[in-house]
Amino acid sequence: MTVTLAIDCMGGDHGPTVTVPAALDFLRHDPDCSMILVGLRDQLLPLLGKAEAEFGPRLTIRHASEQVAMDEPIATALRNKKDSSMRVAIELVKSNVAQAALSAGNTGALMAISHFVLKTLPGIDRPAIASVVPTLHGHTYVLDLGANVDCQPEHLLQFGIMGSMLIAALESKERPKVGLLNIGQEEIKGNEVVKRAGELLKTSGLNFFGNVEGDDLYKGTVDLVVCDGFVGNVTLKASEGVARMMSAALREEFNRNWRTRLTALLTLPVLNAFKHRFDPRRFNGASLLGLKGIVVKSHGSADALAFFHALEQAALAARNKLPERIAARMAVSSASV
Amino acid sequence: MTVTLAIDCMGGDHGPTVTVPAALDFLRHDPDCSMILVGLRDQLLPLLGKAEAEFGPRLTIRHASEQVAMDEPIATALRNKKDSSMRVAIELVKSNVAQAALSAGNTGALMAISHFVLKTLPGIDRPAIASVVPTLHGHTYVLDLGANVDCQPEHLLQFGIMGSMLIAALESKERPKVGLLNIGQEEIKGNEVVKRAGELLKTSGLNFFGNVEGDDLYKGTVDLVVCDGFVGNVTLKASEGVARMMSAALREEFNRNWRTRLTALLTLPVLNAFKHRFDPRRFNGASLLGLKGIVVKSHGSADALAFFHALEQAALAARNKLPERIAARMAVSSASV
Numbered sequence: 001m002t003v004t005l006a007i008d009c010m011g012g013d014h015g016p017t018v019t020v021p022a023a024l025d026f027l028r029h030d031p032d033c034s035m036i037l038v039g040l041r042d043q044l045l046p047l048l049g050k051a052e053a054e055f056g057p058r059l060t061i062r063h064a065s066e067q068v069a070m071d072e073p074i075a076t077a078l079r080n081k082k083d084s085s086m087r088v089a090i091e092l093v094k095s096n097v098a099q100a101a102l103s104a105g106n107t108g109a110l111m112a113i114s115h116f117v118l119k120t121l122p123g124i125d126r127p128a129i130a131s132v133v134p135t136l137h138g139h140t141y142v143l144d145l146g147a148n149v150d151c152q153p154e155h156l157l158q159f160g161i162m163g164s165m166l167i168a169a170l171e172s173k174e175r176p177k178v179g180l181l182n183i184g185q186e187e188i189k190g191n192e193v194v195k196r197a198g199e200l201l202k203t204s205g206l207n208f209f210g211n212v213e214g215d216d217l218y219k220g221t222v223d224l225v226v227c228d229g230f231v232g233n234v235t236l237k238a239s240e241g242v243a244r245m246m247s248a249a250l251r252e253e254f255n256r257n258w259r260t261r262l263t264a265l266l267t268l269p270v271l272n273a274f275k276h277r278f279d280p281r282r283f284n285g286a287s288l289l290g291l292k293g294i295v296v297k298s299h300g301s302a303d304a305l306a307f308f309h310a311l312e313q314a315a316l317a318a319r320n321k322l323p324e325r326i327a328a329r330m331a332v333s334s335a336s337v
Numbered sequence: 338m339t340v341t342l343a344i345d346c347m348g349g350d351h352g353p354t355v356t357v358p359a360a361l362d363f364l365r366h367d368p369d370c371s372m373i374l375v376g377l378r379d380q381l382l383p384l385l386g387k388a389e390a391e392f393g394p395r396l397t398i399r400h401a402s403e404q405v406a407m408d409e410p411i412a413t414a415l416r417n418k419k420d421s422s423m424r425v426a427i428e429l430v431k432s433n434v435a436q437a438a439l440s441a442g443n444t445g446a447l448m449a450i451s452h453f454v455l456k457t458l459p460g461i462d463r464p465a466i467a468s469v470v471p472t473l474h475g476h477t478y479v480l481d482l483g484a485n486v487d488c489q490p491e492h493l494l495q496f497g498i499m500g501s502m503l504i505a506a507l508e509s510k511e512r513p514k515v516g517l518l519n520i521g522q523e524e525i526k527g528n529e530v531v532k533r534a535g536e537l538l539k540t541s542g543l544n545f546f547g548n549v550e551g552d553d554l555y556k557g558t559v560d561l562v563v564c565d566g567f568v569g570n571v572t573l574k575a576s577e578g579v580a581r582m583m584s585a586a587l588r589e590e591f592n593r594n595w596r597t598r599l600t601a602l603l604t605l606p607v608l609n610a611f612k613h614r615f616d617p618r619r620f621n622g623a624s625l626l627g628l629k630g631i632v633v634k635s636h637g638s639a640d641a642l643a644f645f646h647a648l649e650q651a652a653l654a655a656r657n658k659l660p661e662r663i664a665a666r667m668a669v670s671s672a673s674v
Contacts, residue, residue, distance in 0.1 A: 214571040214573065231571055267600045
């Protein structure tokens with residue numbers, strides 16, 4: 001199926017120097033995909049010229065005169081920058097010119113503008129952000145990752161539905177296993193919101209596994225872990241912190257003296273294979289879920305390879321009609337209430 | 338200063354085979370310490386005999402006819418087992434025969450019995466559990482770790498006070514830096530409870546750093562991180578999950594073929610040094626805070642070395658009069674309200 005992606009080329013720490021090459025790579029990789037590069041024409045053209053890119057139906061530029069800064073307050077981005085590359089990309093999805101928008105820009109602004117422009121699907125109170133974390137031999141989806149910090153049980157149920165549909169769309173897994181993040185596997189554990197969310201998930205018709213604990217995220221116990229955005233955000237950042245600390249300690253030990261530095265050389269293939277397994281670039285791309293349209297957030301520091309992975313995800317979500325799936329599942333859910 | 342520790346010798350996955358040797362080791366290590374070994378006399382005596390331990394004022398047995406199972410419901414442990422080794426050890430603290438109790442048993446039961454027998458200090462609504470996580474070159478204290486899942490801002494303030502006093506007692510650091518776990522460093526971020534807790538901490542007279550994020554736990558940004566028990570528990574378990582996954586992946590990569598196995602042999606000193614840095618045994622011992630007495634929880638799977646570390650912590654807390662410090666600080670805090 002042919003899909004068109006609208007790319008906010010100005011977002012992220014590296015802007016068009018990363019987004020443009022990644023987009024061109026992806027065009028070569030996926031012959032049924034078209035791209036609209038959104039941003040300052042004067043900055044995009046030289047990069048495209050250098051890459052000898054050919055304009056045509058598959059590759060167009062849409063000039064946008066403004067850009068949202070990485071540290072820009074959400075309110076300013078939303079109200080004062082009507083012609084930002086971020087907003088224009090999202091509006092291309094709204095008007096159905098593109099089937100998905102991508103940005104490596106400011107997460108808060110992206111969420112606010114997406115919410116304002118696209119609106120939520122019927123039955124969805126709040127959009128959420130979903131991403132994946134690695135396991136030993138696979139990965140686990142998690143949501144919410146920070147968009148919703150004060151959740152009611154109904155929101156956690158909606159996260160379960162949206163996440164299940166995301167996995168169905170991206171991995172062709174029709175009944176992904178859903179776990180509820182809690183502090184113990186017994187049903188009596190947890191705070192009041194989580195306890196009631198467990199009851200809702202149990203009768204939701206989803207493939208609900210039950211409660212899972214923090215370490216289950218990295219064990220692959222379930223396909224999807226549902227939690228409120230506060231817990232999700234803190235947990236993921238702590239996990240990144242542990243991974244970075246362990247990597248730094250390993251580097252320190254290998255750098256201790258000439259003997260250990262020599263063993264590091266000998267161990268290089270092993271260390272590289274290890275590094276590759278948890279390379280965050282392979283897991284780049286967080287989906288904004290619950291909107292009337294597809295928006296994918298790339299990490300701000302993404303390089304071209306990482307941005308490519310986010311593009312891949314956006315195209316897959318568009319081809320598998322993610323918003324329609326969520327809307328259909330929500331309709332079933334509301335009908336059964 | 339002479340201190341007496343009451344040890345629940347029956348708790349933990351390994352019971353007296355771990356707790357008794359660790360206690361005897363600690364007696365040799367700390368000549369000003371006395372021990373009361375609590376448990377089934379018939380099980381303790383042979384182990385003491387084998388180790389040729391000498392009874393006397395520094396080493397006594399206090400027979401307790403029951404024990405709390407690791408999976409025992411809290412209510413049963415509390416109501417039906419009045420002569421459990423766990424309860425008897427705590428009652429020795431209550432009657433001031435011992436200055437601290439230690440157990441590797443069921444956490445929920447230990448918290449419930451400690452709370453019931455010792456009661457909380459004036460001004461403390463709920464006891465909390467504090468522990469440490471490693472950083473690259475040190476460690477960070479965190480509380481709460483699961484005792485309190487629905488916290489009010491006042492509870493987070495109390496955690497800040499109790500944790501600060503814990504660090505003052507264990508590390509002679511009089512004004513430890515306190516961070517509030519949140520999803521962003523800006524004051525406007527976070528859920529309602531956390532935002533209000535931030536305001537309380539700011540005017541508390543503690544050395545309040547401000548908001549910290551998940552990865553700050555492992556960066557050593559502050560000495561103490563305060564959070565509700567739900568977030569703390571999930572975050573720590575997720576962190577353990579990441580660490581275990583990374584270690585398993587490293588093992589897998591080194592075990593891939595004869596060549597990688599050979600490099601593993603050459604790298605052994607480096608890998609062992611790396612392993613030692615994050616050896617959880619070195620960080621064993623979680624403090625139950627806010628009670629009229631000292632109770633330290635050892636990990637259930639602790640070996641003798643890990644249990645030794647928990648004993649060390651209990652003796653230090655007793656010598657530095659941790660409950661008295663918390664009570665004094667709470668009195669100042671209440672007076673200023």
